[in-house]
Amino acid sequence: MPNYWFFLTDPESYHLDELFQAKKTVWDGVFGTAAQKHLAEMKKGDRIIGYHTAPEKSAYAVLEAASGAYQNPELKEKNWVVDVRSVAKLPRPVPLAVMKSNAKLKRMKLFKMFRPIAVSPLTAAEFREICRLGGRR
Numbered sequence: 473m474p475n476y477w478f479f480l481t482d483p484e485s486y487h488l489d490e491l492f493q494a495k496k497t498v499w500d501g502v503f504g505t506a507a508q509k510h511l512a513e514m515k516k517g518d519r520i521i522g523y524h525t526a527p528e529k530s531a532y533a534v535l536e537a538a539s540g541a542y543q544n545p546e547l548k549e550k551n552w553v554v555d556v557r558s559v560a561k562l563p564r565p566v567p568l569a570v571m572k573s574n575a576k577l578k579r580m581k582l583f584k585m586f587r588p589i590a591v592s593p594l595t596a597a598e599f600r601e602i603c604r605l606g607g608r609r
Contacts, residue, residue: 562606
């Protein structure tokens with residue numbers, strides 16, 4: 473049974489369209505303690521909502537962990553990375569304001585944090601609701 477995650481990316485630094493062109497990539501560049509803890513928990517097959525931060529501020533795509541977490545081979549200090557593959561772009565990106573106003577998403581971990589982190593967990597129901605809002609069944 474997969475787990476579900478919410479990944480933030482700055483579309484000006486790494487637009488998820490790049491992942492859809494490449495099909496698969498190493499998800500690196502995550503250094504925060506909480507985000508690293510969540511990355512360490514990832515398993516192959518886990519499902520991910522890819523979210524673009526400002527200026528778009530919207531859930532953009534469904535992704536999948538193509539590997540479990542492993543040590544970043546380019547760094548000496550402990551730093552987890554995962555391989556991620558593209559699954560599908562949401563037919564309609566889901567704006568942050570829509571997610572925040574949705575009763576089924578009120579308890580999302582991302583919204584409970586003082587400062588958003590690059591990787592946060594989702595429940596299966598939250599994952600399905602974001603997909604539904606984005607026009608994906």
